[in-house]
Amino acid sequence: MKIILQKLIVLFCSVSCCNFYVAAQSYSMTAGTILTCSGIFYDSGGSAGDYGASQNITETFTSSSGACLIFTFTTFLTQNGNDYLIIYDGPDNTSPVFGTYTGSTSPGTIVSSGSSLTFNFTSSVSGNKSGWAANISCGSCGTAYLLNNNSTINACSGLYYDSGGATGLYANNENFTQTVCSDSGDCVQFFFYAMDLASDDTLKIYDGASIASPLIGKYTNKVKPPTLLSSSGCLTFNFVSNNINVDTGFNAIIKCYKCPAVPDAT
Numbered sequence: 001m002k003i004i005l006q007k008l009i010v011l012f013c014s015v016s017c018c019n020f021y022v023a024a025q026s027y028s029m030t031a032g033t034i035l036t037c038s039g040i041f042y043d044s045g046g047s048a049g050d051y052g053a054s055q056n057i058t059e060t061f062t063s064s065s066g067a068c069l070i071f072t073f074t075t076f077l078t079q080n081g082n083d084y085l086i087i088y089d090g091p092d093n094t095s096p097v098f099g100t101y102t103g104s105t106s107p108g109t110i111v112s113s114g115s116s117l118t119f120n121f122t123s124s125v126s127g128n129k130s131g132w133a134a135n136i137s138c139g140s141c142g143t144a145y146l147l148n149n150n151s152t153i154n155a156c157s158g159l160y161y162d163s164g165g166a167t168g169l170y171a172n173n174e175n176f177t178q179t180v181c182s183d184s185g186d187c188v189q190f191f192f193y194a195m196d197l198a199s200d201d202t203l204k205i206y207d208g209a210s211i212a213s214p215l216i217g218k219y220t221n222k223v224k225p226p227t228l229l230s231s232s233g234c235l236t237f238n239f240v241s242n243n244i245n246v247d248t249g250f251n252a253i254i255k256c257y258k259c260p261a262v263p264d265a266t
Helices: 002-016
Strands: 026-028 032-036 039-042 056-063 068-077 084-088 097-101 109-111 116-122 131-139 144-146 159-161 175-181 187-196 202-206 215-219 234-240 249-257
Touching: 056 068, 068 116, 175 187, 187 234
Parallel strands: 026 039, 032 056, 144 159
Antiparallel strands: 039 131, 056 116, 068 109, 068 131, 084 097, 084 116, 159 249, 175 234, 187 249, 202 215, 202 234
């Protein structure tokens, strides 16, 4: 009952504190895609009810302004260990995972790296709880990094682009090498959303702090690299373009995760 009352208070405050008379748009979790930069996101039970049993729902929110989405969870309660909310940093459930949440462990504030967030909720056959409420807004997407010949980048968040940035094309006759390392003591991870290189233009990625490190792969055309987690903290990128055609290049999300375990040599 306490959580349900908190949900109703959130809805009341969202209306009364903003000096308008029409209730803020609310979204109860259902399969599909929502384009918005405001409102309140609830479980399938809405502002006052419990979510349903035996659910498996995936819903994507996309920013209506081109900025990044911000979800601020004000309440959260599911059946601990049985009912789960998974949040993905992107347009579908192949995107990087922010986290898996159950019980009273709230996601807190989630900020997308791009323009979309995807939510998947599963519930068991019984033991439904009051679910969640989250305020929706849009804001800065964070730091953007461009592949060039600058010194090593130390980061565990942000967006990584070719030299053309988010909306431009890279140039002819480029030969850039750049290293990105974790700034947290973990290992840097890259998730590529897009890859579109002209024929014969290539991106090489190395597992380490230089091009002397092991080569992970060589990518061209529309072949996206898989999700890459460095083995020792850094990834190095070498991009080469010819003098004929250019294209939109690539974009990737930078994150950091615990480094892979080193196999026991004994």
